[in-house]
Amino acid sequence: MPETVLVTGGAGFIGSHTCVELLAHGYEVVVVDNHANSSPHALERIAKTAGRPLAAAYQVDVRDRPALSRVFATHQVDAVIHFAAHKAVGESVALPVEYYDTNVGGTCALLSVMHEHAVRRLVFSSSCSVYGDARTVPLTEQSPVAPTNPYARTKLTCERILEDVCAHLTDLKVLALRYFNPVGAHPGGLLGEDPQGVPNNVMPYVAQVAVGRRERLSVFGDDYPTPDGTGVRDYIHVMDVAEGHRVALQHVDDRTGMRVFNLGTGTGTSVLQLVAAFGEASGRPIPYQVVDRRPGDVAELVADASAVAEAWNWTTTRDLAAMCRDAWRFQELNPHGYAS
Numbered sequence: 001m002p003e004t005v006l007v008t009g010g011a012g013f014i015g016s017h018t019c020v021e022l023l024a025h026g027y028e029v030v031v032v033d034n035h036a037n038s039s040p041h042a043l044e045r046i047a048k049t050a051g052r053p054l055a056a057a058y059q060v061d062v063r064d065r066p067a068l069s070r071v072f073a074t075h076q077v078d079a080v081i082h083f084a085a086h087k088a089v090g091e092s093v094a095l096p097v098e099y100y101d102t103n104v105g106g107t108c109a110l111l112s113v114m115h116e117h118a119v120r121r122l123v124f125s126s127s128c129s130v131y132g133d134a135r136t137v138p139l140t141e142q143s144p145v146a147p148t149n150p151y152a153r154t155k156l157t158c159e160r161i162l163e164d165v166c167a168h169l170t171d172l173k174v175l176a177l178r179y180f181n182p183v184g185a186h187p188g189g190l191l192g193e194d195p196q197g198v199p200n201n202v203m204p205y206v207a208q209v210a211v212g213r214r215e216r217l218s219v220f221g222d223d224y225p226t227p228d229g230t231g232v233r234d235y236i237h238v239m240d241v242a243e244g245h246r247v248a249l250q251h252v253d254d255r256t257g258m259r260v261f262n263l264g265t266g267t268g269t270s271v272l273q274l275v276a277a278f279g280e281a282s283g284r285p286i287p288y289q290v291v292d293r294r295p296g297d298v299a300e301l302v303a304d305a306s307a308v309a310e311a312w313n314w315t316t317t318r319d320l321a322a323m324c325r326d327a328w329r330f331q332e333l334n335p336h337g338y339a340s
């Protein structure tokens with residue numbers, strides 16, 4: 001019998017790519033998403049890209065316990081991947097209650113419904129933002145955590161809740177994956193990052209500049225203690241993130257309790273290096289201007305990716321050129337995202 005995975009936030013950027021990866025490997029996939037930050041069109045594109053339909057998709061808010069419980073009652077769920085959350089750092093400063101309610105409240109609602117239906121395996125979306133302003137890179141899972149904004153604190157709070165719940169429910173198996181900077185798109189050109197409004201992240205912004213939707217990129221600060229002064233991040237191809245979740249599902253049973261892993265490449269790229277790589281991939285110039293630093297931003301976040309490599313015998317395979325090429329293909333084919 002194929003395993004059934006319930007994916008919350010499955011219509012979102014990382015969720016949709018993970019659904020494709022799971023469908024391509026024979027899993028039955030059930031999506032729960034309230035489309036707070038995603039288009040229902042993504043669901044059709046998942047099926048088209050994978051060449052197989054989702055088992056089901058529900059427009060349900062994860063905080064709605066009765067509705068979520070009905071989904072679990074309808075499907076024999078073997079494992080859950082919990083992507084559903086709000087993720088914009090700046091917005092989290094303006095809307096902290098909404099962020100705690102969705103990110104922390106949603107996780108608590110999910111945990112209680114999983115318990116009600118005796119579902120014991122969970123992969124949780126955490127974030128490298130829990131490390132805050134890192135003093136030393138690369139960051140291992142043992143590096144100190146010091147989140148600098150409400151969004152990051154919601155993720156750390158969820159990790160702590162998961163630890164406490166695992167200490168109580170000793171047959172629960174949880175993997176919290178701290179993603180670094182997921183970018184790129186499925187190479188098929190149908191799925192990609194389709195942010196609503198002005199993109200908060202650099203790669204979709206650069207892509208919209210390249211396609212002519214935005215005039216120029218604002219580079220937030222060039223006086224960081226990095227080789228060219230701009231922020232350095234560990235960009236990871238979204239298909240590597242998706243693959244990482246499939247591999248995580250194969251290892252969630254390795255041990256009971258809660259474990260944390262970084263999901264990054266171990267390679268740092270500055271904003272200006274990213275701009276140059278995207279210009280090369282797209283064949284278009286990327287005009288930019290340097291502006292003040294953005295509050296809450298940090299100089300450098302790069303993963304030590306050796307823990308997953310050892311635990312799962314798995315590493316990422318896609319480089320920066322592939323990330324830019326695939327992001328550009330999606331942007332060029334879908335200049336206005338899924339509304340195109």
Ligand SMILES: NC(=O)c1ccc[n+]([C@@H]2O[C@H](COP(=O)([O-])OP(=O)(O)OC[C@H]3O[C@@H](n4cnc5c(N)ncnc54)[C@H](O)[C@@H]3O)[C@@H](O)[C@H]2O)c1
Nearest residue numbers: 009012013014033034035036037038061062084085125127
């Ligand atoms: N993209 C990144 O750079 C990044 C980095 C680190 C961690 N993460 C985490 O990964 C996860 C997925 O991120 P993403 O980039 O795909 O974001 P996304 O916004 O594209 O996807 C999140 C999905 O969750 C849905 N959602 C939000 N609130 C919901 C609710 N209450 N009930 C049901 N569905 C809800 C949204 O509609 C969306 O489809 C998030 O938990 C995010 O915090 C993302």
